[in-house]
Amino acid sequence: MIVLLLFLVPLIGGFLSFFIKNDKTVRTWALLTSVITLLISIAGNTFAHSPGQLHFSSSWLGSLGSSFSLQLDGLSQILCLLTAISYPLILVSTWRSSYKTANNFFALMLLTQAGLMGVFLATDALLFYFFWELALVPMYFLCSGWGGERRIPVTFKFFIYTFTASVLMLIGLLYLYFQTPDRSFSLQSFYALKLSNDTQSWVFWLLFLAFAVKMPVFPFHTWQPDTYEQSPTAATMVLSAIMVKMGVYGVIRWVLPVVPIAAYSWGDVVMSLSVIGIIYASIIAIQQDDFKRLIAYSSIAHIGLMSATLFAETKIGYQGVMVQMFNHGINILGLWIIVELIERQFGTRKLSQLGGVAQKAPALAILFVILAFANISLPLTNAFIGEFLMFSGIWSSTVTHYNILFTVLAILSIILAAVYTLTAVQKVLYGPESSITEGTKDIHGNEKMVLWVIVIMVVVFGVYPQPLLRITDGFVDLLLNKINVAHLFVK
């Protein structure tokens, strides 16, 4: 029941928002809905452990071999929790942004949330595809409707890119459907498949492409910086904090266990691409002057590390990915809030035009610095835990011969991250004041509260990550069991 509510509450809340014309009311309504979703999600993670609460299945499209089945397991729990936590934070932190036709804006935001929840919960391939698009379409409208100058072509590129990849995924899923003995789209039937190596290979690419575009993995990333730059900040937050996790999630749920042999044989290729992406994105990030683009590229680097770890196939690595998915979401949310604050106050995101903010806005400075540390994954921040686990995961990987090389190159990203993040910090906070930053005011109110919540989470999970690890521990064991190639080959 809880799983159904997780999806239904934002869906219904979203539809109702269309009809609330008053600006204040619709904001409150959206916040209320997202808080309720958060409470449900927390309940799902802590109290409810009976299978009746965590599974939901109902017949739907039976003639097509599909059913409406949702499930909340370890992986879903952590991502639903991330989605549920992010939304109230996003809504509160952008409380002061004004939107034309606010009711549509918030309705689409909530519909996106419903789609995201559905993606993380669905255990039926067709249903998964439905939700995948349900998350994409409102996002398209959000970005095109309320974004920046070049929003229309940019978001269109984003949409076409993702849609093309996702229809290929549909073909992949359909093909798998025809391979199942009982003609079913259910996850169990897919997991039970034993496909030949060749078939696995190209099914792998059909499916992986959709997720690679979404993450995005180099060289499928070209839509991402533009879209992040042009979207309204609230939408960018959803995109970068949650939506990119759809790609990682998809690989874990629908690629690795379904086509393990292909994942093993193409692992090196994907890992190489990911590592190239890490270095490439970091170097470009160093040269960025636009703060939003800088964070966009840094996000590509962080996600690249996750996708490399996915194919290292080690327990410690997967634990790292799980933790980092959550942590990256929280951190980047914080960074976007900082960007939004800076842009709103100074009317520019150009790092070269800013400077000397720290003296007049100490609170902003402290929060920004802590988040910057988290972005570089310094110890005691949450990202350190995740990235450290991932590095050891790649290092100890037995499925690739180049594990050491990959690890070394990936660790470079930390150094590069330090370069671009600290440069940004320095340019914004220190140095001489520019004409724009003369009248700097410190932050207060909602943004401050949200940032403190985020910073507290950064530190708490940096020191005590056990709760997160515990959620996903069981799931990671199951996953490894399914994708253990050695064990498959013995059979």
Next chain:
Amino acid sequence: MNALIFSAVSGVIMMFSSFLLNNKNSVRVLAHVLLLATIIANIFELRGISFFHIDTRGMLEFDRFALLFTLVANVCTFAFFLLSSRDLEKIGNHYSDYFSLLFFILAGIVVSSSFKSLLMLFLGIEILSIPLYILTGSDKRNLKSNEASLKYFLMGSFSTGLMLMGIALIYGATGTFQTGITVAEKVPVLLITGMMLLLFSMSFKVSAAPFHFWTPDVYDGAPTVVTSFMATVVKAAGFIAFMRLFAEEFGSIRPEWKLLVGIVAAVTLFIGNITAVFQQSVKRMLAYSSISQAGFMMLAIYSLSNDAKEGLILYAAAYSLATIGIFAVLVRMKDYTFEGFNGFAKQQPFLAGILVVFLLSLAGIPLTAGFLSKFYMLKATIDGGSLALAIFAVLMAAVSVYYYFRLIQSMYFKTGNATISGTTTGFKYTLAALAGITILLGIFPNLLTNWLYF
């Protein structure tokens, strides 16, 4: 049989209605009532109650597939009447005749979707084509309309000639007009040649490439209301006849034509989609989009399975409803170009929202009937053994997003003053109902497809 007789008689009644009734309103109401009666009669037959018992000597068979499609066609026509009948009257003076021609087309649709004999196929196709030639040219004072009509007539007659030749050759090979031939080990050349000629002429009727050249000009030149009907119900009927012909008559020699139909489908998808991208007028875009959708429907003929049958019915309904809806709005627009829609959402938020549903359905985004119908086609195609064709089809569907979303962009994200006139409350609610059906079928397609079996 019910629907056939009802629609034929309704056509005759409509012919005389302008003499018997003295104002436009009552003629229009009469047309609605007659069509409703036809729908009800058809539902009765679908439930096993036939009002007429006429021996057709096995030349017509009203099976569930035919009846269900007749129902879909009638309901779509009813939606068309509700939305556009006033615009239909504006074309010219002979307002009652337009209705009667539409009823004759419906009669032709019934014949061509339930034929069991090639002669009936020919008859059905002709009954539905000839009124169309007239309707295309019904805007007498407009040169473009005249040109379109003549073009359509000449090309149509040519393809009819091919069809007759094909039927004659098949008769020569098999000695019968009845469908359901059985062939020996070696397929006679005459049969194959006849099959090819039929394939070409049917491809012409459904505007599949490379026989599609008439489509954009005719759709563009014809009065927009007529285009709306031509591009939807009539085209879908063509596909039903196509499907029936190839399933029943040529089902046993499938290996001979499978590749060819696959190629026609792929070429149609390619040409329709790529050309639609470059259009500046929404009307022409919809004409090319109808070609590209025809490519998807060709996949059903390629695969000929139960899925394909269900899918084709669903496709016919989804595509017709969405296109009729968009055309109904388009007719009332002042400017038919994409720019003409700029800023539409600001002035008509309700209509714009509904148009978005239709466009998403045409583009094949989930939760709309358009997605599931495409899904059925893809499923049938993969089941039929051609993954490559399915992949090509989805890539082309991704291209189609470009031009459908361009309209959404114009409506929502660009500023301008789109002008629309004559939107009554009833019109809006009818459109909303169509959008509702589109979404409903997108979630529960069984509401429609189950009628094939129960």
Next chain:
Amino acid sequence: MGPISLIALTLAALLFSAGGILVGKLFNKGSKNLQKGEAYECGIPTKTSPWHQFNVGYYLFALLFLIFDVELVFLYPWAVVVKKVGVTALVEIMVFIFILFMGFLYAHKKGALKWM
């Protein structure tokens, strides 16, 4: 019946259409004079240019005449078998004529038979 017959048919069709033109060309003396270019109307010399517009009523009459004339043809085979079939034949021809009559009525009401 095989491919040969089909090819033969195609060839015959081509020959028939192309042959006509060819023969015409061959035996055409090539005499071109003014009289030959004149429009021919019942042997009476034309008074004006034949290109001027004339009333569409002609066509309508001709069409209507054709339709009813051709449909009359169906009465002949009916007449042959009417005795054998009996009352049914009578009823059926009444239906047929009724449909024709409806068509006629329609044409009349539409004013197709009104001159000018």
